[in-house]
Amino acid sequence: MKELDPLFFPKSIALIGASPHEEKLGGIALRNLLRTKKNVYPVNPKYEDVLGTRCYPSIREIPEAVDLSIIMRPAVEVPGILAEHAGKARFVLIVSAGFAEVGNNALQKEIVRIGRELKLRLIGPNCLGIFNPHHRLDTLFLPPENLKRPRRGNVAVVSQSGAVMMCILDAVRMANTGVSKAINYGNAVDLDAAEIFEYLAVDDSTEVVVSYLESVADGRRFLEAARFLSARKPLLILKAGKGAGGRAAAFSHTGRLAGDYRVFHSLMKQSGLREALDFDDLLDAAKAVSYQRPSHGNRVCIITNGGGSGVLAADECARLGLEMPELPTDIRNGLREIFPSFYTVANPVDLTGQARIEDYRQTLQAVGDHYDSFLVIALTGVPGITLGLGEYLRNFRESVGKPLVVHIAQGGVAPRLIRLLERAGIPVYRSPERAMRGLAALLDTRGGRHG
Numbered sequence: 001m002k003e004l005d006p007l008f009f010p011k012s013i014a015l016i017g018a019s020p021h022e023e024k025l026g027g028i029a030l031r032n033l034l035r036t037k038k039n040v041y042p043v044n045p046k047y048e049d050v051l052g053t054r055c056y057p058s059i060r061e062i063p064e065a066v067d068l069s070i071i072m073r074p075a076v077e078v079p080g081i082l083a084e085h086a087g088k089a090r091f092v093l094i095v096s097a098g099f100a101e102v103g104n105n106a107l108q109k110e111i112v113r114i115g116r117e118l119k120l121r122l123i124g125p126n127c128l129g130i131f132n133p134h135h136r137l138d139t140l141f142l143p144p145e146n147l148k149r150p151r152r153g154n155v156a157v158v159s160q161s162g163a164v165m166m167c168i169l170d171a172v173r174m175a176n177t178g179v180s181k182a183i184n185y186g187n188a189v190d191l192d193a194a195e196i197f198e199y200l201a202v203d204d205s206t207e208v209v210v211s212y213l214e215s216v217a218d219g220r221r222f223l224e225a226a227r228f229l230s231a232r233k234p235l236l237i238l239k240a241g242k243g244a245g246g247r248a249a250a251f252s253h254t255g256r257l258a259g260d261y262r263v264f265h266s267l268m269k270q271s272g273l274r275e276a277l278d279f280d281d282l283l284d285a286a287k288a289v290s291y292q293r294p295s296h297g298n299r300v301c302i303i304t305n306g307g308g309s310g311v312l313a314a315d316e317c318a319r320l321g322l323e324m325p326e327l328p329t330d331i332r333n334g335l336r337e338i339f340p341s342f343y344t345v346a347n348p349v350d351l352t353g354q355a356r357i358e359d360y361r362q363t364l365q366a367v368g369d370h371y372d373s374f375l376v377i378a379l380t381g382v383p384g385i386t387l388g389l390g391e392y393l394r395n396f397r398e399s400v401g402k403p404l405v406v407h408i409a410q411g412g413v414a415p416r417l418i419r420l421l422e423r424a425g426i427p428v429y430r431s432p433e434r435a436m437r438g439l440a441a442l443l444d445t446r447g448g449r450h451g
Contacts, residue, residue, distance in 0.1 A: 010067035017072030018042030025141040094125035127186030128162035153178015154207035194225035285441035297372030302348035304377035305355035310348035313432035373403040381411035390420030403442035407435035
């Protein structure tokens with residue numbers, strides 16, 4: 001399972017198409033690579049020195065074989081460049097576009113032939129590449145000031161699309177969580193999602209895998225790899241190309257047929273794999289499982305200080321097929337004795353705009369043993385909601401060890417309260433529906449909930 005280590009943890013890297021101009025892609029990528037403090041070899045016959053580093057006319061002139069070679073040259077040059085890699089590289093990342101995705105199938109077949117003949121492992125073409133903050137590896141040709149990189153974390157991103165990977169990386173950063181590894185594999189002429197899944201299943205720094213797919217070449221191997229991975233850690237998959245228009249767009253994007261989505265969806269359900277409904281659903285689920293481990297059971301209790309928000313959460317709960325049992329009679333009677341008559345003691349428990357932190361504490365203390373998970377809604381524009389709620393929810397979560405997510409609307413102490421909760425491992429969402437979808441990810445990691 002360590003065959004991909006030289007790809008994700010290269011000790012030496014060649015960049016073919018390096019540039020001294022930092023506004024060009026070859027200059028941006030080189031600047032990012034030089035931060036790795038590994039052996040980086042710029043390759044460009046035009047220069048003897050690039051950004052203070054010796055530059056080589058071709059990969060053949062580099063004094064050692066490299067773990068990873070990156071090609072950033074026009075597509076028509078790639079076969080000739082690949083032919084020079086004999087005995088000089090283990091993995092070759094082809095960033096260049098202009099292959100099957102634009103109808104240039106012959107050129108793509110040629111690089112596949114050369115790769116097999118020279119025993120090179122190919123990533124791409126038509127891709128961004130790899131980001132591994134645990135190894136300070138960044139092959140992306142995007143300036144950090146334009147795309148801020150997420151910190152080190154436990155979420156791995158496997159994406160067929162570079163644009164989608166960029167969006168996921170940014171969303172992970174905004175969600176106050178972090179990335180273990182990220183890879184965009186483009187046209188997938190060699191390395192594809194199945195092999196990456198097998199690697200990530202035993203990767204110590206990865207606890208959650210988020211995957212965006214447009215097509216699958218070998219369906220049987222893909223399903224076997226996905227099951228292998230999902231048996232060990234949460235795997236969240238978003239499949240694009242669901243309709244005729246989407247399939248056509250997927251083909252023009254990577255040059256691979258997306259296949260019949262109905263077949264894919266059916267196989268996902270049969271295999272017990274989780275499929276995200278859309279991009280937001282993918283990110284909401286990823287955020288939840290990056291903070292907390294999934295748990296068995298689907299009995300949800302909602303505690304809110306806004307009736308309408310509680311109703312929206314309850315509607316989403318029903319749509320997702322989760323249960324919201326009524327409060328046990330003894331608990332209901334006990335809470336009615338201590339709460340004002342205008343509080344709604346049911347499920348959801350509505351503490352109204354007059355809620356205090358003590359009301360949340362008493363409710364959760366009463367219901368903690370009777371439900372599998374909890375959604376707390378705190379509308380912070382009212383005076384009773386203070387930062388003390390964050391400390392109490394952290395203590396409650398630690399004591400019960402069950403999934404807990406929170407919806408907080410903007411206003412009052414919201415920004416500081418969100419930071420407190422997420423530092424404590426409690427994910428916070430900006431709508432009741434998204435909070436419920438995040439909670440569902442912590443209760444049902446075995447797929448099919450959108451079927």
